[in-house]
Amino acid sequence: MDPNIYALVLDTLNRATSQDPEVLKPAEKKLQEWEIEPGFYSVLLNVLSNHQIDIKVRWLAVMCFKNGVDRYWRKNAPNAITDDEKQKLRQGLLTSNILSEPVAQIATQQAVLISKIARFDCPASWSNLVPELVGALKAPQPLVQHRSLLIFHHVVKALASKRLTGDRRTFQELTNTVYGFVLNLWHENTEIFLRHIQEGAATELITEHLEKALLCLRILRKLTVFGFKKAHESQDAIAFLNVVFDRAKTSLECRKLLKGRGIYPLELCEKFIIHLTKVALGVLCFHPFSYVPLIRPSLEFALYYCFTEQGMQLIYERFTIQCLNIVKGILQCMEYKLPKGPDQVKEPLTIQAHQVKMDVLDQNTVCHMCRHLVTHYFLLSSDDLALWDAEPESFATDEAGESWKYSLRPCTEAVFMELFQFRNILAPELVRLLASVQQQKIDPEDLPAILRKDAIYNAVGLAAFDLYDDVDFDEWFTNVLSQELKIKDNNYRIIRRRVCQLVGQWCGVRASQSLRPAMYEALLEPLACASEDAAVKLAAAEALRSTIDDFNFDVEQFAPYAPHALAALYDLLVESEECDTKMHVLHVISYVMERCGGSVARSGGPGALFAYLPQLWHHAATHNMLRAAVLSAVVHLVKALGECAPNVRPWILGVVNEATKLSEPAHVYLLEDALELWLAILETSHTCDPAMLQLADNLYPILEQSSEHLRIVVYIMQAYTLLCPEEFLSGPGGKCMTLLEDMLSDMRTEGIITVLKMAEICVSVSFPERNAFLGVKVIWPILIRVIHCLLDGDDLPMVLSVQLCLLSRVILLSSDLFYKAVQEAANGIAEYDSDPAKVLNRVLHVWTEKMNLVTQVERWKVVGLGLAGLLTTQNPVVLQRFAAILLNLTEVLNDVMKTEENGTFIDGLVAGPGSRPASPLEGRGGAARWEEAGARDSPHDARRKRLAAAHPAHALDLRLVTHHQLETLKSQVGAETFQRLVQTTDPETLQQIREYMPI
Template sequence: MDPNNVYAVVLDTLHRASNQDVEILKPAASKLSEWETERGFYPVLLSIFSNHSIDSNVRWLAAVTFKNGVDRYWRKNAPNGITEDEKRKLRQDLLSPSLLIEPVSQIASQLAVLVAKIARYDCPTEWPDLVPGLLNAMKTSTPLEQHRALLMFHHIVKALSTKRLLSDKRIFQELTTTVFSYILSIWDKYTQIFLQQIHEGADTITITENLEKALYSLKILKRLIINGFKKPHESHDALAFLNMIFDRAKSSLECRKLLKGRGIYLLELCEKYIIHLTKVALGTLEIYPLSYVSLVAPSLEFTAYYCFTEQGMHLAFERFTVQCLNLLKAILLCSEYKIDKMSDQSKDPAAVRARDIKQGILTDQTVCHMCRTLVTHFLLLTSDDLALWDADAESFATDATWGTWKCNLRPCSESVFLTLFHEFTDIVINELISLLKMIRQEPVNPNNLPMILRKDAIYNAVGLVATDLFDEVDFDEWFSTQLIAELKIKDGNYRIIRRRTAWLIGTWSRVKVSLELRPILYQSLLELLSDTEDVAVRLAACDALSMTIDDFNFSADQFAPFVQSVFVLLFALLKEADECDTKMHILTVLSLIAERNGEAVSHHTSELLSYLPLLWDHADQHNMLRCAIVSTLVQLVKALGYWSTPEMQPLVLGVLDEATNPKRPAHVYLLEDGLELWKAVLEATPIPIICADQLLHLAGNLPSLLEETTEYLRLGIDITNAYLLLMPVEFLLGPGDEFFKKLDDMLSDMQMEGVVEIFKLAEICLKVQMPEPNELLGIKVIWPMFRKIILGFENGHPNPSLISLRLSLISRLLLRSMPLFLEAIKETSVSCNCDPNEILMGLLDESCDRISLVVQPERRKIIGLGLSVLLTSQIPCVLGRFPAIMQNITEILNDIMKSEDNGAYVDGLIQDTVVPSSPSDSWNRFCPDTVESQHDIRARQLTMMDVIHNVDIRTFLTNQIVQLRNQAGQEAFDKLVKSIHPTSLEQLREYVQI
C-alpha cells in the first residue's frame, strides 16, 4: 500500500466492496482481506468510520472490517498481529467524541461490539481510561452521547462478564463495586422518566430514547449483579435493586397498555424491558438462591397474580407469562429450598425461611387453583394452533414438542404442571380426578369448540401424569365407556378429541391396559389411520401404534390379524406425507412393526418394497430419511428371511454400497445402519451363489472401514463371521485376507475385549472345512496372528476368556498339522530371539497350569485333544511333563464323559446332538416361535461338523497311548505311567486302558 495515498485507496475499495454488483464486490472484498495484516490499515479504517460525512454503508463496512480484524489480530500471540504502538493509538482514538455521538444506530452497535472485543483483551491493564471515559460521557448533558456511552458500556460489561479465570472474575467484581451504584441511579432515573412520559402522553421519539437508556442500564445491572457479587444480599445497592424489580415490572405492565397504537417498535421495546426485569430475577435465583430468599414471596405473589388471576392475565403477554412460569418452576425445584422438616436446625436459616415462605403462600387452595388454571387455560390449543392445523396439518402434527419449555408457552405450562404435580402430588391428583369426572359427566356438543378444547387439555394433563395415576384411573373402563364412543364422532371439531385419544391410547398402553382390551385398541387406531381421517389424527395414531407395539406386554399373536391393514394404511400415509421428517417417522414405525412381528409381515410388504427405491432417490439430500430407509430394510430383511427378490435386490445392493463405501460422502451418516443391513443380508442369504460377485465386491469395503474407524469393529467382525460361513474360500482368497492383516496390525493396541472377539473370528477360520486345494486356507489367513496367540497378551491378572481362546486355537492347529504347529513355534522364537524349546515349554506349562481357568466343556475337550496329539510328537520336553499332561487330560475326561445306564462311559459331546451354535440358537430354546435364520442354520451345521462333536476323545486318547507305547517301548512307557499321580491314574483307567 502506498502510504501517500492509503486513505483514498482504502475508501475507494470500501465503496466498491459495498456495491451490490458481485463482479465489483468480490475483488474489493478480497483486497480488504489482503490488507488485514498490513500495518496502518486499521487507523485508516477508524478515520473512515469516524467521518460522518461518508456514506453510512461504507462506514458500516469499515467498522465491520475493523471488528473482524480485532477478532483475528488483536491478541498478543496472534500471527501477523497488530503492533503495540498501533494498538495504543487506536485505543486512544476509539474514545474520541465523534465516535460517542455516532448518529447511525447500526454503526453505533458495531462500534460498541468492536470496543468490547478490545476491552476483553486490554481492560483494565492496557486500557485503564476506558471505563472512566465512558462514565464521564454518561454524565454529559448530550442525550446522544449518554445513549452511545450506555450502549458501549453494556457491550463491554457483557464481554468482561464472560471471562472465567479467577483473576478476571476478581477484576470484574472490583468493576462492579465501582460502577454499580452509579448505573443503578441511571437506571432508576430513566425508568421513572419513561414511565412518567408514557402516562403524560409524550411523543414516541422521546419515550423511545429514555426507554432505550433504561433498558441498556438494566442490561448492565443484570450482568453486574449475576457475575459481579459473591453474595448480592450483602450489598445494600444490590438488595435495593432486586427489591425494585417487581414494582418496576408492575408499573411497566400498566404502561404497556397505554403504548398500544404508539408503534410496534416502542411496544416491543417496553416488552423487552419487562422481560429483562424477569431475567434479573431468574438469573439471581439460579446463581444465588440464598441471596434470593427475601424475593421468594414477592416472586410467588407476582407470578400468582399475573399468571393465575383474570386481572393480571389481562395485563400479561405471552413471553412475559413464560418467564413468570419459569420463575415459579425455578422456585419449586430449587434444591436449597427443599429441606427435611426434622433437620431444620442443621440447615441454613435462609433455606428454612424460604421453605416456610413457600409453604405459607402455596397453600392447598392456591395449588388447586394453579393446577386448574394451567390445565384449563394454558394447555388449551389456541386459535393460532388451529389455524396452523387447518393450513398445514402435517406441520402441526410433526411439531410435537412445540418448542422448548423455556421459551414457548404450552411446553412451559406442561413443565410447570408436572413440577406442581410432583411437588404436591396428592393435591393435584384430586384436582385432576375432579376435572376428569366433570367432563365425563358432561357430553360435549360437537359445535361447542371451547368445551372440546377444554376436554382436550384435561385429557392432555391426565396423559402427562399417566404413570402416577395408575391406581386412580381405570383406563379400560374409561376407554370402553367414553373414549371409544368419542372416536366415532366424525364432526370436524371432534378431530381434536380423536387426536388426543390416539395419544392417550399410546401413553396408557405403557402404563395400564389389560391384554383383553388391546385388540380393541388396535382396531380403534386402524380406524384413525384411515385415509378419510384428518392427517394430524392419522399421524397421532401412527405414534400411538408405535407406543403400543414397542411395549413389554406386546403380543405378536394378538396383533397378527391387524398386520395387513396396518401395513396398507401406514404405506398410504407414507406416500401422502410431504415432509421428509414425517416420512422418516412413519418408516421408523414400519420398521418396528416388522421387527416385533417377524415373518408375519412377509405377505404385506410388496408395495412398500416397490416404493422404497423411489423414496431413496427422493431423499438424496436428506440423510436422516435415508437412515430410516436403511433401518427399515434391516427389519424387513430379518422379518422376511430373504432379500434377493426382484424388488429388493437392486435396492439393497445399491444402499449397501452407498452406506459402507468410504468413498461415498453419505457413508458418514449411513454407516452404522448400513453395517446392520449388511449383516442382515449375509445372514439371510440362503446359498452362496446368490449375488456372490456383488457381495464379494462389498467385502472390499471392510479393510477401508477398519482403517477409518474402529467404532464399529463388533459389527465388522459379525459381517466377517457371516462371510466365513457363507462363502469362506471366495472371501478368504479375496478381500478377507487383507481384512485379517488389518486385524493383526491392530491386535497389539487393542483392549482385551477386542482381542477376544478377533480370536473368536480366527477360531471360525480354523473350524470351517474347505475343499482341496484350499484346505489350509484358514490357517494361512490367520498365520500372522499365531505369534501373538502363542506369546499371549496378559499383563498382570490372567484373562480366562483369552486364555481359553488361545489354548483352543493352538490345539486346533495341532490337530490340523503338527508340522505347521512346530513351524509357528519356530517363527515365534525367531521373532523374540529365544530358543524354540523354551517357547514350547512355556506353552506346555501354561496349558497345564491354567487349564482350570477354562470352563466351557467344548474348549476343555479341544485342549485335551491337543494335549493328546503332543504325546506322540517325540519332543523331549513333552514327555518331561507327561504326568502333568495326563493329570489335565484325566480332569477333562471327568468333565465330559457321561455314564450310560449300563455303566459304560461315552463322550458327552458326541452324544448331545442339540448344541447351541449361536446366541440366537440358545434363545430359540426359550422362544420356540423364533424363526431360525440361514446364518443360524450354517452356524449350527458348522458346530455339529466340528471335531468336538465328531471325534471321541476316549478313542482318540487310546490311539495316542498305543502309538506312544510303540514309540517309547514298553519299559520306558511303564516308567511314564508310574510317574502319573496314583489318584489320576486310577481315574484315567476308568476311561482307557493304560
C-alpha cells in the same frame, strides 16, 4: 506499515465484496493465503478501525480477523500469530476509533473479536483489558460508553464460559472487582429509562439508556450466576436479586405504555424483562440455596401474572413461559424437597425452602393453578386451529426435547405434570373436572365446549400414572371414548385426535388385556378411513405404536389386526406430504415389524411398502433423517420377512453402497442404519453375488476412519466369512484383518476380544482343499501378536481365554503352522535370544499356569484339546511340560466328563444326534435367536449351525483324543521313556486321569 501492503490488502478486500464471481473468488483465495502471513492482522485492524472506509469492506475485515483468531491465536496452533504482533493487536483493539465505532453491526463483531482474544489471553497476557474498559465506561461520550459496555458484555460472556477450576477462580476475582460498579451503572440507566418512558420522552433517549441497562443486566446475570461460589454471601448480589422482581413489575407497566404508543423500544423493553427472569432462573439452577429468599416473591410474582386476570393483562407469551419455568424450577428443585427420613436433611435451608414453598402453594392455590392451566392454557387457540386447518401435519408433529423452555404449550404441560407432586390435592380436582364433561353430550357446533373437553382430556392423559386409582379407563373407553371416535363432525376431530392420544397414554397404565382388541379396532378405524383428518390419523398411528410398545403386548392378540394396520400405515405414509411426517410414520411401521416378527410381516402388507420405499428414497434426496428412517424400515422388513425380494435387491445394495461410502457427505447420517441393513441382507442371502462381494470394499475405509462401528463391521465380516469365505478372505476380508491387527494396540478389552473372535472364525471356516490354510494366512499377524502377548502373560482373563482358544484352533488345524508362528514370533526378541525353544517354553508356561482362568467350559475344552494336540509333535519343550499338560487335561476332563446311569463316562459337550450345538459366534443374539417362537432359521443361522456342529468343543471327544494322543506318544518315545514321563506327574493327577482311561 508499508503503504503498498496496506493498499494491496484494502484493494483485495474491496474486490472480495464484489457481486461478480470472477472478481470475488480470486480475492477470497488471496485472503485465505494471507491468513498465515505475519502482519496481515495488523493491516486488517487498520482497515476495520478506519471509519472512512466502506462499511462492507470493514465488515469483511473484522470477519477475517475474527476467523484468524479462531485458527491462529493459540500458541500451539500451526502458523500461530507471533507474540509481538499479538501485543500490538491487543493495544490497537482498545483505541478510540474502536470504542467509538459508529456502525452497530460492526461494533458487535468487534466486541465478539475482542472477547475471543480475551478468552485466550485475559488476564495473563491482557491484564489491562478490564481496567481500560471500566475506565472507558466512565467517559463522557455516550457512544464510547455504549461500545465499551458492549465489549465488556461479550468479554464477560466469554470468560464466564470457561469451566476449568483456575479459570473459574479468576472469573470470581473479576466479579468481586467489577460487580458493584456494574450494579450501580445498571441502577442508574434503569432509573433513567423507566422515568423517560413514564414521562413520554423521545424515543432516542429511551433507547440509549434502555440499551445500556440491558447490556448491564446481561453482564450482571453472568457475574451473578458464574462469579460467586455462593451468591447469597455477597451483599451486592443480594441487593441485586432483591430488586429483580420489582424492576420486572415496573418494566411491565412501562411496556404497557410503550405498547400503547407503538414505538420501537417496546421490543427492547420486552428483552429487558425477559433477562430479569433469566437472572432468576440462572440463580435458581446454579445457586438453589442462594435462591431460597426469592422463592416466595418469585412464586407470588408468577401466580399474579400467569394465574390472575389483572396480571395476565400485562404479560406476553415469552414472559409467561419464563414465569412458568421459574415455577417449574422451584417445584422440580431437589434441594427444596425433604428426604424421606427427617434425619437425612443435610442443609437447614432445605427445610426453610420446603416450608416457604408449601406456605405459598396451599391447597386452594394449587387447585386454582391446576384449573387455570387446564381451562385456560390447555385450550387450543385460534392460531392452533388455523395451523391445523392449513398444515395438519405440522400441527400434529409433537414438540420434543427441551421445547418446554421456549414454547408455551409444552411449557404449561411440563408445569402441570410437575404440579402433580401434590397428587393428593389434584387427583380429586382433576377427577371432578373429568366428571363434568365425561357424560356430557356436546353439540358438534359448540366449539368452546369441545375445546374445554379436549383440554380436560389432555390433562387426564398427562396425569395418567397419577390417576391410576381414580379413573377406570376400561369403563371410560368402552362407554365414552370409543363412542366419541365415531362422531365424524369436523369440529369433533379435536376430540377424536385426543381420544387416540388417551389410548396411547393409558394403554401402559391401566388398560386390561381383554380390552386390547377393542383398542386396536378403535385406532384402526380413523387410521384406515380415507376421509379422516391427517392430524387424527397421525395421532392414531402414534397411539398404535404405544400400544405395541408395552410390556403386556401379545403378538398373537394383535396378529389379526396387523395386516390392516400395515396397510393403513402404508396409505398414511404415501398420503403424507412433509418429510418429518413420513419419518414418524416409518418409525411406527418399523416398530410394528420389529415387535410382530416374521409371521405378521409375511401377511402381504410389506409388498407394497417395499415397492414404495425406492420412490421415497429418491424423494428424500435432501432430507437425510428421512433417508435414515427409510433404511431403518428396510432393515426391519428384511429381518421380518427373512428374505430380500429379488426385484428390490439391486436397489438395496445400491443404497447401502451409497450410504457406506465415506466420500458421500450423507454417510454421517446414514452409516449406522446402512450397516444394519448390510448385515440383514447378508444374513438373508443364500449366495454371494458379485455386487454383494464388491460392496465389501467399503468396509476397510470405515474401519480405517475410527473404531466407532467396530462391532457391527466385525459382524458383517463374520457374515461374509460364513457366506463366501474364500472370496472374502482372499480379498477385502484379508485387508480388513490386517487393519484390525494394526488397531489392536489402541483398543480396549472389548475391542480386542471382538477382533480375536473374528480371527477364530477365520480359522474355523472350511475351505476348498487347495486353499486349506487361507484363514490362518489371513490372521497370521494377529497370531504372532497373540504369542507376543502370552510372553508377557499379563492380559485379563477374558482376553487370555480367547488368545489360548485361538492358538488351540490353529494347533488342531496344523501343529506345523503353530510352530512356524512361534519361530517367527521369536525373531528379534532379545530377551529370549530369538530362540524359538525359549519362546515356546514361556508360552507353554503361561498356558499351563493360567489355563484355569478360562471360565467358559467350551473354550476351556478347546484349550485342553490344543494342549493334547501338542503331545505327539515330538518337541522336547512340550515333553518337558508333560506333567503340567497332563494336570490341566485332567482338570478339563473333570469338568466336561459326565457319568451315565450305567456308570460309564461320556464327554458332556459332544453334541448327541439331533441336538443343537452352541454357536461359536458369540455375537448378536447367539443361540437364543434360534429359539424364538415361530421364527424361521435364516440362511445365516443355518450356516452358523453347520459351523457350530464342527466346533471342536462339540465335535471331538476329549477323553478319546487324550487317550489317542497318549498312546501315540507312547509308541513314539517307547514304553520306558513314556513311563518316565508319567512318573513326573503327581500321583493324585494320575489317579484321577486313570478313572477315565488306562495309562
